[in-house]
Amino acid sequence: MKNTRAVAALAIQAVIDDKQSLSQALPRLAENLDESGKGQCQDFIYAVLRAFPKYNYFINQLSHTKLKPELNLIRYLIAVGMYQLDSKRVAEHAAIAETVEASRVLNKDGLSALVNALLRNYQREASALNQYLTANPNTIRQTLPDWLQKMLKDAYPKGVKKIAKASLQKPPMWLRINPRANTADEFCQQLSQAEIAFKQDPKQRECVQIDPPCNVDKLPGFFAGSSSVQDKAAQQAARLLELKDGQTILDACAAPGGKTAHILELSEVAKLDALDIDEQRLARTEKTLTRLKLKARLISGDASQTTWWDGTQYDRILLDAPCSATGVIRRHPDIMYLRRAEDIAQLVALQKQILHNLWAMLKPGGILLYATCSILPQENKQQISAFLQRQDNASLLPIFATESLQDPGWQILPGNQNMDGFYYARLIKASD
Ligand SMILES: C[S@@+](CC[C@H](N)C(=O)[O-])C[C@H]1O[C@@H](n2cnc3c(N)ncnc32)[C@H](O)[C@@H]1O
Structure with a gap:
């Protein structure tokens, strides 16, 4: 399909209704778009996912009869049309005509009159509708999902509004x-x-x-x-590892290889093993390294197991752990539709298992850098604090003097110095 608006509506449906991630759904849906079409399509999708409750409310207000769930694809297409009218990047008549055309491409010719009518209504009513929402902000949810909002309120009682605002903005x-x-x-x-x-x-x-x-x-x-x-927050990993030439390094959850490449750019390693459980993502690591003319040994394997390990310990281990990704919602708005409160305990258990498994692979005196793109303390400072209390030969190597056993690591919140939300903690293994 070569129509950017139609592809955008299909991708939004894949996320909201089918609970697919954009990284799963988009490559397939957008394969026939050229580079600029892909960019435009991504802009439509991200903007609508960030503000869908608002567009959904407008559609409900403007339609005379409630649109049935089987018309969701058209609902998402109309939201794409409304966003274009808001963003004013395309002339209004062209935005409406192209969106109506997209309904035909989606084989919904019978609904093109509805798309046209709702968008024309929106053209007339947009400013009144937006003013109403500004004056009555509680009419709809204009923030993060309830479960996440609650967890963040517990963790950052004063900062939650700022975090939500930063998470719903376009990232730098x-x-x-x-x-x-x-x-x-x-x-x-x-x-x-x-x-x-x-x-x-x-x-x-x-x-x-x-x-x-x-x-x-x-x-x-x-x-x-x-x-x-690469976001500035992610650029801190290689620096925090205290790299020296000639070291052996394990990048334990490496794909698509952003941090692996940075390590190789900064030091002459003796060996870098880049491990990941996902072969497709590992193939992207290969591409990243080839473009940058760098080399690592790519290993397909599970960091919570030892089956792939040859028994030789490493000087440095980077564990960029699988996590809720709650710090990078501004880059991946689909996370708001895919993650659930129940996922967090499972992720915490997996992180704990991986951390425990990798610790045996670190040389005495070696450093393990634990990283997540989460802003939830359960996955971050609580995880590391519990590890330090369990593991006799582990101590904290503070990044900042203010760190303690109860409050270890560096929690970056979304928008801090214009960075993504990220967490880092450095652990050092006692020498024998
Ligand atoms: C946050 S991403 C890593 C990003 C990467 N470090 C970078 O900078 O480009 C987490 C990665 O962990 C991988 N992963 C998840 N569970 C894993 C496991 N049990 N063992 C190894 N890798 C795993 C995922 O496939 C994903 O690529």
Whole structure:
């Protein structure tokens, strides 16, 4: 299918109704779109998923009869149309005409008059409807799902509003400059020559925000490995590992390889084993490393088991654990529709098992960096605090002086210094 609006409606349906992640559903649905079509489609999907309760409310207000569940695909398409009218990137008449055309592409010719009528109504009523919601914010849920909102309120009683707001915003585009390909200054000079607006982080000069975001094919030397797209929070992992040349390293949940590549960019390792349970994601790691001209040993295996391990301990282990991903909702709004409160206990149990298993694979005196893109204490400081109390030969290697056994690690909340929500804790194994 080559129609971006139709593909967007199908993808939204895959997430909301079929509980598929966008990473599962989108590659298949968008395979016939060109790069700019994919970008536009992604913009439609993300914007509608971030604000679906609002668009759903508008559709219910504007339609004379309630749309039945079997018309959900058309409901999602109308939401895509409303978002286009709001964003004003396309002329209003074109936005409506293209959305009506998409209903035909979806074989819903009989409903194209409804799409047209509702969008024309919205054109007239949008400002009154939006004003009403601003004055009566509790009419609908305009925030994170209830279960998550509650967990966050328990964890951050004063910060929850700010977290929700940051999680529902469009994320910034951060780049990591590859020092093996160019210096930070050289790369920034090329950005200026290409008239790409950017802000360089004053303390971490290889960390650059592209603002406004652009497609990677516009970035100087991207396909030759000049740089990678990676949030600033994720760029902290390799630095926190205290890397030295000649070390052996395990990246235990490595795919798609963003942090593996950063480690290899920063040090001459003796060996880097990049392990992941998901073979398709591991194939993406291979692609990442090839573009950057880097090498690691890719292993398909389960980090909670020892079957893949040759028995040689590592100097450093990075455990970027499977988690709720509640810190990266701004990048993956589908998480709001896919995660449930019950998942958290299961994830905590899996993280505990992986942590326990990997600890035996760390050399005495070695460092394990535990990382998640979660903002829930159960997966982060509580997990690490319990580990430290259980494991005699483990101690905290603080990142900040304020850390303690009860409150270990560095919790980054979404929007802090414009970063994703992330957690890091460093553990050091006693020497024999
Ligand atoms: C947060 S992602 C890793 C991101 C990666 N470190 C990066 O920076 O590009 C977590 C990864 O854990 C993998 N995973 C989940 N359960 C696993 C297990 N039991 N053993 C190994 N990998 C696992 C997932 O397939 C996923 O690729």
